[in-house]
């Protein structure tokens with residue numbers, strides 16, 4: 445018999461039978477979710493770790509199909525994503541829930557709300573998302589703010605429809621999706637920002653994020669590359685616990701070897717938030733030292749994020765050092781590339797996918813030299 449709480453859920457438009465799951469062969473009333481690398485085994489009436497997938501009568505359901513908590517227009521630079529469709533505008537959407545428990549999450553009200561406040565949001569069918577994107581003149585859709593893997597079915601449906609209307613799709617992700625989830629999304633997603641924290645240090649992931657093993661993130665990134673997605677990588681530098689140079693060097697070396705030295709890499713400044721309010725913001729000198737280390741390992745485009753006005757908000761030609769793209773925050777101040785994205789000074793090809801759309805979403809005027 446369906447338990448009372450569950451029967452209330454069935455019939456809601458945002459509660460749908462999930463995909464990428466199966467019953468356990470020896471206990472068919474238990475299900476295994478194969479959406480993210482946690483591969484939760486879920487007993488009847490219980491939820492997965494993300495809090496938004498539930499076993500109801502031996503079937504797995506998503507509880508957040510189209511249950512949106514945010515819908516905003518952002519410049520793509522805010523994701524951050526600097527080398528894909530630069531200066532374009534994205535319609536950003538999110539639900540509640542996350543597959544990680546980051547103690548420093550800046551979006552914890554939505555990512556961790558399953559623990560604190562329960563499910564909430566407004567049901568928005570895929571057609572309405574695409575309509576809104578077109579109405580507001582967005583160039584693409586970003587699945588962001590919370591971990592989009594956990595609303596996989598909805599993301600896939602929105603992305604498929606968006607593609608038909610000429611919009612691109614990008615996700616900002618912790619990289620914990622399984623290869624099979626990525627393969628399902630592959631035809632519709634164009635780009636991903638993959639967020640590391642603490643240099644990918646396994647102990648840091650265990651202690652501050654309740655993630656037993658970060659290694660599936662590397663498998664996922666290789667799958668994304670195989671799928672042809674444009675990838676940018678970020679690393680949140682948490683002072684004292686997640687700022688070790690060796691970790692950043694190891695991560696940078698892996699990116700150079702597996703994704704290529706032209707992969708943009710962003711070192712993000714930590715600001716105290718959620719359950720980690722006792723630490724100071726990351727010293728800028730720490731970020732600069734790590735940026736230098738990442739460059740020494742061979743990465744050609746290294747950025748410092750969350751430090752307004754820092755010179756490493758700009759893109760420099762990896763060959764001659766010329767400032768080819770000048771930025772302030774999320775705004776492009778100057779674009780000094782040829783039409784085929786070569787350095788205007790020395791002709792070196794810069795790794796840009798898509799076209800330059802203008803200044804981005806900031807308030808400063810565009811100056812194209």
Ligand code: SF4
Nearest residue numbers: 477480483484492494
């Ligand atoms: S998405 Fe990940 S965390 Fe959520 S139920 Fe599936 S395997 Fe578990």
